[in-house]
Amino acid sequence: xxxxxxxxxxxxxxxxxxxxxxxxxxxTVMTTLDRLYKKGLLERRREGRGFVxxxxxxxxxxxxxxxxxxxxxxLGRAPAPQPxxxxxxxxxxxxxxxxxxxxxxxVRAKRRxxxxxxx
Amino acid sequence: MSYLLLVLLLGLxxxxxxxxxxxxxxxxxxxxxxxLRGLSGARGARWLLALRAFPxxxxxxxxxxxxxxxxxxxxxxDRAHGEEIGPGLxxxxxxxxxxxxxxxxxxxxxxxxxxxxESRWKALARPLALPEAGLxxxxxxxxxxVAALGGFAHHRxxxxxxxxxxxxxxxxxxxxxxxxxxAASRDNLKAxxxxxxxxxxxxxxxxxxxxxxxxxxxxQAADDAAARSDEARAADLASALVKTARLIxxxxxxxxxxxxxxxxxxxxxxxxxLLGARSRDDGGVxxxxxxxxxxxxxxxxxxxxxxSELIHALxxxxxxxxx
Numbered sequence: 499x500x501x502x503x504x505x506x507x508x509x510x511x512x513x514x515x516x517x518x519x520x521x522x523x524x525x526t527v528m529t530t531l532d533r534l535y536k537k538g539l540l541e542r543r544r545e546g547r548g549f550v551x552x553x554x555x556x557x558x559x560x561x562x563x564x565x566x567x568x569x570x571x572x573l574g575r576a577p578a579p580q581p582x583x584x585x586x587x588x589x590x591x592x593x594x595x596x597x598x599x600x601x602x603x604x605v606r607a608k609r610r611x612x613x614x615x616x617x
Numbered sequence: 618m619s620y621l622l623l624v625l626l627l628g629l630x631x632x633x634x635x636x637x638x639x640x641x642x643x644x645x646x647x648x649x650x651x652x653l654r655g656l657s658g659a660r661g662a663r664w665l666l667a668l669r670a671f672p673x674x675x676x677x678x679x680x681x682x683x684x685x686x687x688x689x690x691x692x693x694x695d696r697a698h699g700e701e702i703g704p705g706l707x708x709x710x711x712x713x714x715x716x717x718x719x720x721x722x723x724x725x726x727x728x729x730x731x732x733x734x735e736s737r738w739k740a741l742a743r744p745l746a747l748p749e750a751g752l753x754x755x756x757x758x759x760x761x762x763v764a765a766l767g768g769f770a771h772h773r774x775x776x777x778x779x780x781x782x783x784x785x786x787x788x789x790x791x792x793x794x795x796x797x798x799x800a801a802s803r804d805n806l807k808a809x810x811x812x813x814x815x816x817x818x819x820x821x822x823x824x825x826x827x828x829x830x831x832x833x834x835x836x837q838a839a840d841d842a843a844a845r846s847d848e849a850r851a852a853d854l855a856s857a858l859v860k861t862a863r864l865i866x867x868x869x870x871x872x873x874x875x876x877x878x879x880x881x882x883x884x885x886x887x888x889x890x891l892l893g894a895r896s897r898d899d900g901g902v903x904x905x906x907x908x909x910x911x912x913x914x915x916x917x918x919x920x921x922x923x924x925s926e927l928i929h930a931l932x933x934x935x936x937x938x939x940x
Contacts, residue, residue, distance in 0.1 A: 525885030579723065581731035582808045583775075584799040584839070585765040586792060587862045587884060594884065595867075598859055601888045605856045608892045612849055 633713025639675025
C-alpha cells in the first residue's frame with residue numbers, strides 16, 4: 499500500500515516491484531497486489547496482458563476502516579467462519595493465470611534439466 | 618465462596634493483562650523482524666505455531682505461576698476476611714475472560730462450518746482407491762479442482778474428478794504425499810487451535826496475518842515432505858500444483874471455495890521453492906528465541922528473595938485501584 503500511496507498515478511506490477519527495490523520475487527509482488535485487490539483495497543484495470551493498480555483508499559481512510567472492522571469483529575458481526583481443510587491450492591485470479599504460464603515454463607525447464615542430467 | 622471468587626477474578630484479570638503484554642511483545646517482534654516474517658518450511662511452521670501460542674501462554678504463566686501463588690501465599694483464606702470484591706475487579710475479571718470466550722466461540726464456529734461442508738461433500742462422494750495416499754479417499758463430482766484433506770482426528774482425502782483426470786500417476790502420487798504430510802503433522806487440528814487461540818490477537822488483523830503465515834509454512838512443509846529431497850518428485854508436485862490451479866474456473870473467488878481455508882502458501886513461492894529457484898533455507902529464529910527469553914524473564918523474579926511480597930503488594934494495589 500505504501501508503494502502505491504507514494505505514486506500519483508497507477509502502477510503496474512513491474513513498477514511496484516522495481517520501486518520496492520528489494521529482493522522480493524516478482525511473483526510475490528504480483529500475488530500481493532492481487533490479494534489487496536481482492537480485499538477491496540486496490541482498483542485495477544487491464545492494460546496489455548497485465549493490470550495496472552491504484553489505491554482505493556488513502557492512508558487515513560484505511561486506518562478508519564480498520565478501526566471499524568475491529569469493532570465489528572468485537573460485536574460479532576464478523577463474516578461467516580471458514581471451514582478448516584487442507585486444500586492443495588487456493589483460488590487463482592485472472593492475474594494469477596499470467597503467472598501460471600511462467601510457472602509452467604519453469605516446470606518444463608526443470609524437467610528438461612533433469613532429463614539432460616540423466617543422459 | 619467469595620474468597621474463591623476473588624482468586625478467580627484476580628486470575629482472569631492477570632491472565633487478560635498477561636495475554637495483552639504477550640501479544641504486544643509478539644507484535645513488536647513480528648513487525649520489527651524481517652527474519653521472523655521470513656520463516657519457512659517445517660521449522661518455520663513449528664516456530665510460528667509456538668509464537669502464536671506465546672500470548673496465552675504468557676498470560677497463563679503470569680496468572681498461574683506468578684500472580685496467584687503470591688496472592689494465596691500472602692493472603693490465605695483465613696486472613697482474607699473483609700476483602701471486598703469491587704465492581705472494578707469484576708469488570709477486569711470479565712474483561713480477562715473475554716478472549717477465552719471469544720476464542721472458544723471461534724473454534725466452535727469453525728468446527729460447525731467444517732462439519733457442514735464435509736456433510737455436503739460426503740453426500741456427493743464415491744469411494745476412491747488411492748493406496749499411495751495411505752488415507753481413506755473419496756472422489757467428488759465438483760466444479761472446483763478439490764484436492765483437500767478433511768477431518769481433525771480421522772482424516773479423509775477428497776479429490777475432484779477433474780483433478781483425477783488431469784494429473785499423471787506421478788503427479789497424483791505427489792499430491793497424495795502432500796496431503797498425507799498434512800495428515801501426519803495434524804495440520805487441520807493445529808489450524809483449529811490457532812483459530813481458537815484465547816488471546817487478544819484473535820480479534821486483530823495481526824492474528825489473522827500470523828495464522829496465514831503459519832498456513833503458508835505448513836504448505837511448504839507438506840511440499841518438502843512430499844518431495845522427499847527428490848528433484849523429480851518435487852517437479853511432479855510443482856506440475857500438479859500448476860495443473861490443479863489451471864483447472865479453477867475463471868472468476869471463482871476464495872469466498873466461493875470454503876475448502877481453501879488453509880490459505881497462505883503462495884502458489885508462485887511454493888512452485889519456485891520446489892523447483893529450487895528459491896532457497897529452502899528455513900531462515901533465522903533469533904527473534905523467536907528473544908520471545909522465549911522474555912517468557913523466562915517473566916519467571917525470573919520468582920528466584921529473587923522477597924519477590925513474592927512485591928508481587929502481592931502490586932496485586933493489592935490493583936485491587937485497591939479498581940475497587
